[in-house]
Amino acid sequence: MTTAPPEADFTRRTEPYRRELLAHCYRMLGSVHDAEDLVQETYLRAWRAYGRFEGRSSLRTWLYQIATNTCLTALRHGSRRQLPSGLGAPGEGVGPVAAEGHAGWLEPLPDAMVTAESDGPEAVAVSREHLRLALIAGLQYLPPRQRAVLLLREVLAFPAAEVAEMLGTTVVAVKSGLQRARARIEAVAPAADRIVEPDEPQVRALLARYVEAFVTADAAALQQLLRADATLELPPSAVWYSGEDAAAQAMAGLGSPGDWRMVPAGANGQPAAAVYLRDGGVHRAFGVVVLTAGPADDGAGAAIARITVFADPGLPAVFGLPPVYEGAPGHREAPGYGEAPAGAGVGAHAGR
Incomplete structure (x- = not known):
């Protein structure tokens, strides 16, 4: 019986987790570009260590441990991303700025990059509820390790003991961090009953x-x-x-x-x-x-x-779309949402 080479075995076993790892890194960082880079870094680190993976945890848990710590390392050298509403009251601000120094801007994440048909853990990891802009913006107010604890425990449902091992800390510290993170998120994220699901x-x-x-x-x-x-x-x-x-x-x-x-x-x-x-x-x-x-x-x-x-x-x-609009005939929608007709745009202050 022929044994698959290590590269093929690694790809076969780890590739199914790529979409949910991208969603996780995006939640941690608030940037789809940074998240893509760190998922690549996660896979590189995982490949280098694959020969030493002993299976004491599941492969999924092991990959999340690498991805989370890769994100935490990146966050030591960066500032949080946010939306303008996080900078001051309505009508305040300094006009068109690049949010230099203290903050960068949150970026939208295409649904098509993380949506999966599975009903398993991956589907939970990329659910709409856990990717909304308001929640991602709220997460950015948490210290990076609290952010990681909240995501690993609340969104991904890893046991406290596994989260403690992933982060190199104690179960008591994980539980304490989760309580503080919950309190902060409740203060900055919208109430669930004010949300209407977009598939309605x-x-x-x-x-x-x-x-x-x-x-x-x-x-x-x-x-x-x-x-x-x-x-x-x-x-x-x-x-x-x-x-x-x-x-x-x-x-x-x-x-x-x-x-x-x-x-x-x-x-x-x-x-x-x-x-x-x-x-x-x-x-x-x-x-x-x-x-x-x-x-x-x-x-x-x-x-x-x-x-x-x-x-x-x-x-x-x-979103997989060209730099110049390709209207009908031959118009195509971006993947990921669906049924509304194409038309004219947002009208939001070009050149401001």
């Missing part, structure tokens, strides 16, 4: 109506989609808006019919789209918009509770 038909329809509002530059239609307490964030601008100011800023960005194009996608388990802005005769990549849905003010159906516009022309490529 009403939320799919909400994205379609949002897109249509920009197709026609219809300010009234957009106004109807927003909750009274809706917020608007526009990284890399440090300014964010709430309530009437958010609505006014969103509508001010509508422009003229045809200025924007949008390709529906999915990011962080939320409805999203890649956005393209008209430049001469073509529409060029502008960034990605992520919508947070919540119950409408009257309690009937869903409404937009938050619009987060990531004005980064490089982001559509992360």
Whole structure:
């Protein structure tokens, strides 16, 4: 009987965990680019140590130990990533900034990079509930080791003893860290009952109506989609808006019919789209918009509770989309979300 070479055996056994490890590293770091780099580093370290793996823990546990400690090492040399709402009150800020020194910006994570059909541990690891932008932003307020404890215990359900071994600490320290992390997350993350799952038909329809509002530059239609307490964030601008100011800023960005194009996608388990802005005769990549849905003010159906516009022309490529809009015929949606029509875009202050 032929024995598989070590390289083939390593790949066969470890590759099924790549997606959930990417989700874990993203939660730790708040950056899809950094997470991809650290997953690669995790696999390199795992390959180098594979010959010494004795199976005292499961392979999955062993990989998570390597990935978590790789992230903790990276976080010693970096600052937390966040959204503009973490920098001050609505309307405050210093305009378009690159968040130099003290912070970097949170990045959206394409659903297609981490979504799996399995109903096993991987499905739990990449569930929508644990990838929402608000939660990822909240995690960034935790010290890195508390962040790791919360994710390993609450999201991934590793036993306290295994987490202690992964982090080189005690069970008592893990339990104490988890209590402190829970208290902090409850203070900064939204209540679960304010969330509407994006696979509900009403939320799919909400994205379609949002897109249509920009197709026609219809300010009234957009106004109807927003909750009274809706917020608007526009990284890399440090300014964010709430309530009437958010609505006014969103509508001010509508422009003229045809200025924007949008390709529906999915990011962080939320409805999203890649956005393209008209430049001469073509529409060029502008960034990605992520919508947070919540119950409408009257309690009937869903409404937009938050619009987060990531004005980064490089982001559509992360979603597998081209730098120039390819509309119908031949239009294709980004993988990961689904059924809303393509149309015009987010209208969120190009050139701000």
